[in-house]
Amino acid sequence: MRLDGKVALITGAARGQGAAAARRFVAEGARVMITDVLDDQGKELAAELGAEYCHLDVSSEDEWADAVAFTVATFGDITVLVNNAGILHFSALADTTLADYQRVIGINQVGTFLGMRAVVSSMKQAAGGSIVNVSSVEGLGGMPYLVAYTASKFAIRGMTKVAAMELGQHGIRVNSVHPGAIDTPMVSTALGRPIDVSPIGKKLALRRIGQPEDVANVVLFLASDDSAYCTGGEFVVDGGATATHALNG
Numbered sequence: 546m547r548l549d550g551k552v553a554l555i556t557g558a559a560r561g562q563g564a565a566a567a568r569r570f571v572a573e574g575a576r577v578m579i580t581d582v583l584d585d586q587g588k589e590l591a592a593e594l595g596a597e598y599c600h601l602d603v604s605s606e607d608e609w610a611d612a613v614a615f616t617v618a619t620f621g622d623i624t625v626l627v628n629n630a631g632i633l634h635f636s637a638l639a640d641t642t643l644a645d646y647q648r649v650i651g652i653n654q655v656g657t658f659l660g661m662r663a664v665v666s667s668m669k670q671a672a673g674g675s676i677v678n679v680s681s682v683e684g685l686g687g688m689p690y691l692v693a694y695t696a697s698k699f700a701i702r703g704m705t706k707v708a709a710m711e712l713g714q715h716g717i718r719v720n721s722v723h724p725g726a727i728d729t730p731m732v733s734t735a736l737g738r739p740i741d742v743s744p745i746g747k748k749l750a751l752r753r754i755g756q757p758e759d760v761a762n763v764v765l766f767l768a769s770d771d772s773a774y775c776t777g778g779e780f781v782v783d784g785g786a787t788a789t790h791a792l793n794g
């Protein structure tokens with residue numbers, strides 16, 4: 546199995562893309578620590594998969610320390626970290642409050658920084674590891690009404706490269722993943738009520754919205770030794786969304 550012997554901590558894994566990655570990881574032999582702030586959903590998923598669950602608000606330095614210590618005590622040193630937790634906030638630049646901006650940055654950007662920093666020592670102890678940072682196509686191009694989200698996802702893309710340069714000598718690889726529109730609660734409830742997300746896919750090269758499993762397969766590749774020579778890279782999973790530009794159509 547592709548993740549035999551790996552110990553993985555995945556953030557925001559109670560649902561959506563994080564949950565899909567947890568499923569894939571367990572199926573491929575990893576010991577998985579599911580973390581989230583949705584404790585009931587996270588515990589339920591962990592029980593179903595034979596994984597473990599730990600509460601982790603990624604914006605909290607103290608909770609990172611506790612989650613890493615608990616994971617190491619439960620499974621041994623961490624060899625895979627998936628910084629997946631994230632939130633979306635739609636508002637026009639002129640209407641975005643400082644509190645909303647800082648909330649998005651605190652979770653998406655600071656959470657990713659704290660996560661990478663928290664596992665370095667454990668990964669060095671294990672003589673290597675793989676960090677997968679979930680950015681977005683909004684880490685590659687600007688999207689109106691997503692100023693905080695876009696800023697946080699560009700920051701993740703940049704931090705990934707810094708970490709890759711610093712940690713490569715220790716056998717730790719760091720890559721970013723850039724999903725396009727993926728059918729998860731983040732998108733389907735973005736307007737405060739459930740919506741049909743399928744029309745979003747119509748303009749894409751592949752003519753469909755992505756599924757959480759489409760991203761999980763790429764995250765699996767980056768977590769596994771199949772990607773042994775990949776670091777500092779940007780892996781787009783977007784059905785072709787960024788293959789074109791705004792003049793098309």
Ligand SMILES: NC(=O)c1ccc[n+]([C@@H]2O[C@H](COP(=O)([O-])OP(=O)(O)OC[C@H]3O[C@@H](n4cnc5c(N)ncnc54)[C@H](O)[C@@H]3O)[C@@H](O)[C@H]2O)c1
Nearest residue numbers: 557561562582602603629630631681724726727729730731
């Ligand atoms: N769905 C998309 O179209 C899309 C596209 C590009 C990137 N992404 C990114 O993919 C990642 C996963 O999102 P998703 O689509 O599965 O959405 P989702 O809303 O289904 O899942 C996000 C998870 O993060 C958790 N979370 C939120 N705040 C947290 C916090 N402070 N600490 C820990 N966990 C927290 C949520 O409880 C949830 O389980 C996010 O980083 C998101 O920005 C999503």
